[in-house]
Amino acid sequence: xxxxxxxxxxxxxxxxxxxxxxxxxxxxxxxxxxxxxxxxxxxxxxxxxxxxxxxxxxxxxxxxxxxxxxxxxxxxxxxxxxxxxxxxxxxxxxxxxxxxxxxxxxxxxxxxxxxxxxxxxxxxxxxxxxxxxxxxxxxxxxxxxxxxxxxxxxxxxxxxxxxxxxxxxxxxxxxxxxxxxxxxxxxxxxxxxxxxxxxxxxxxxxxxxxxxxxxxxxxxxxxxxxxxxxxxxxxxxxxxxxxxxxxxxxxxxxxxxxxxxxxxxxxxxxxxxxxxxxxxxxxxxxxxxxxxxxxxxxxxxxxxxxxxxxxxxxxxxxxxxxxxxxxxxxxxxxxxxxxxxxxxxxxxxxxxxxxxxxxxxxxxxxxxxxxxxxxxxxxxxxxxxxxx
Ligand SMILES: *Cc1c(COP(=O)(O)O)cnc(C)c1O
Numbered sequence: 364x365x366x367x368x369x370x371x372x373x374x375x376x377x378x379x380x381x382x383x384x385x386x387x388x389x390x391x392x393x394x395x396x397x398x399x400x401x402x403x404x405x406x407x408x409x410x411x412x413x414x415x416x417x418x419x420x421x422x423x424x425x426x427x428x429x430x431x432x433x434x435x436x437x438x439x440x441x442x443x444x445x446x447x448x449x450x451x452x453x454x455x456x457x458x459x460x461x462x463x464x465x466x467x468x469x470x471x472x473x474x475x476x477x478x479x480x481x482x483x484x485x486x487x488x489x490x491x492x493x494x495x496x497x498x499x500x501x502x503x504x505x506x507x508x509x510x511x512x513x514x515x516x517x518x519x520x521x522x523x524x525x526x527x528x529x530x531x532x533x534x535x536x537x538x539x540x541x542x543x544x545x546x547x548x549x550x551x552x553x554x555x556x557x558x559x560x561x562x563x564x565x566x567x568x569x570x571x572x573x574x575x576x577x578x579x580x581x582x583x584x585x586x587x588x589x590x591x592x593x594x595x596x597x598x599x600x601x602x603x604x605x606x607x608x609x610x611x612x613x614x615x616x617x618x619x620x621x622x623x624x625x626x627x628x629x630x631x632x633x634x635x636x637x638x639x640x641x642x643x644x645x646x647x648x649x650x651x652x653x654x655x656x657x658x659x660x661x662x663x664x665x666x667x668x669x670x671x672x673x674x675x676x677x678x679x680x681x682x683x684x685x686x687x688x689x690x691x692x693x694x695x696x697x698x699x700x701x702x703x704x705x706x707x708x709x710x711x712x713x714x715x716x717x718x719x720x721x722x723x724x725x726x727x728x729x730x731x732x733x734x735x736x737x738x739x740x741x742x743x744x745x746x747x748x749x750x751x
Contacts, residue, residue, distance in 0.1 A: 365736050366689040368551035368662075369729040371627075379619040383611045394614035399561065401621040405527070406536025408544070408563035410570035413614060414577050417523045417547030417560035419607035421449035424543040424562050425491060427572040428517045430455045434490040437477070438521075439469040440696040440716040442495040446521045447697050455490070457706075459698050461713040465651045467664065467723075469494045470715075471506035478514045488514055495521040497693075499553070499631075499659030500652060501530035504540035523547035524661035526554060527628035531655045536563045543569060548613075553627055553659050554620040556613035572602075580604030630730035631660035634737060638663055638726070641741045645748050646671035662693055663728040666719070672748055676722050679747055683724070686743045691725045 383394060399411040414420050430436060436450030440459045447457045460477055463470040474492070481488050492511065494502040504520070511518050518541035522528075526546045528535045536544045546552075548559035564570050575582060580602030585592060588599045609617075635658075639649050648666040652658060667676055674682070683690045696716040698708035710717070727740055 364684075364687050364689045365727045365732075365740060366729070367691040367725050367727045369731060370550040370555045371623075371729075371731045373619075375622075376616055376619045379615040380612050383615045386611070388611050390608060390610045392611045394611040394618065395609055398556075398609070398614035398617040398621070401618050402526075402536070402546070402561055402563065405621060405624060406534040406544070406563055408536055408538055409565040410563065410567070412562045412564075412570060412573045412577060413609040413617075414560050414562070414607040415609055415613075416558050416607075417521070417545050417549070418445040418449070419577070419605070420545040420547075420560040420562040421445055421493070421519065421521065422452050423573045423576040423605075423607065424519045424545060424569075425449045425453045425455070426576055427569045428491050428519070428542060430490055435487045436491045436493060437474070437489040437516075438493040438697075439495050439497075440698050440713045441467055441497060441694055441719060442521065442697060443523070443694060444697055444700065446493050446495050447703070449493075450491070456487075457703075458489070459708075459713055459716075460492075461715045462719065464715050464718075466500060466502075466653060467497050467719060468500065468502040469507070471503045471510065474507065475510055478510060482514070489516045491517045491519055493519045493521050495523070496525035496528070496535060496659075498650065498662040498664055499525045499528050500650070501525065501528060501535055501656045501658070503653065504530055508540035517542045520544040523549075523552060523560075525659040526552075527624045528659035529657040535659070538563060538565050542566065543573075548617060548620075553631070553661055554617065554624055556609065556617040556620070559609050559613045559617060575602045576604040577607040578604055579606060627730040628657075628659050631728060632658070634728055634730075634732055635660045635663055637734075637737055638728075638741070641737070642744070645745060647748070660728065662725045664693065664723050664725050667722045667724065667748075669722055674747070676724075680724055682747045683726075683743060686747070688740050688743050689727055692720070692723060693725050694720075696720055 403411045430453040432454040434455040438446045450457045460474045520541045525535045544563045548556040646668040
């Protein structure tokens, strides 16, 4: 089976992890700051906080921005559930903004309409909006940022798919148009630490708050203490935090992987451009890319033109898998998940996202994919769609 995504672990990665295992620190040692520094250099942000997952990063990002009971957070329905769950963890409510039919990202036009509608009808405006750079393609952040100034919300970019990408010549993660950006290092993502994530920001206050929250709300920094030190052992808990720390093994793997980030993303772009060309005569839509952007190309999503094919979406999907092509579907619209239906969301509420779900398929794309593997994907897809 050719998988839809796959990590690359080299001898250099293995050596980096083994060296940590033989060292004095398995956690809270020098590797985490080294990894944070590698990200900081690559994305051009002032502060980088490593944690044990992007889900944790989203949680502490929401808390740092003051999200709590009575607040509402808006995100896109076409994302992994974690982009929405983070608001619920804080006791806040979630709502969604439908996607743009071409980019599949949160639509700035529909965001503006929903903000106007909320304002005119005295409904709650969002405290935070979480745009997700689906497949690595950046959202139209200039427009979302302009709306944030007009309507007074904060922005967390969920860039779990997008490390190594650029928007208007700035690296994603530089937070030029947001308060905080979050990356994931799960093995299917662009670089991996097995499990892991980071939050980046240019705000010292947000960085300090997230630093406390990732480690129990405890500090050894006298400037943050409320009482005088009792002695060399002294620390204070000044907030209610969690244990969201990244281990030294994870960080060492991350440092090693980061040295290859630009090659990974370049290779993904090369393969994606290859697909654009190889698939152009088939009854499907290849991904549209916005101007002034460089996608991390985490995923390559095709949309089937079902009116030109006799097979159903599900039949095409299953025949691809039966023929060794490890396809997937990103994502089931979050508002249609049973848990979210239990919160009151209904089928039909976000029709562009729901339509996307009826014909989208993620086909294999990973930077160690060979040209032969890519040709095999195209061959199987052509056979299935042509005979259909
Ligand atoms: C993978 C992913 C997450 C969660 O990342 P973890 O590191 O597994 O917690 C969140 N949002 C999106 C869009 C993702 O793809």
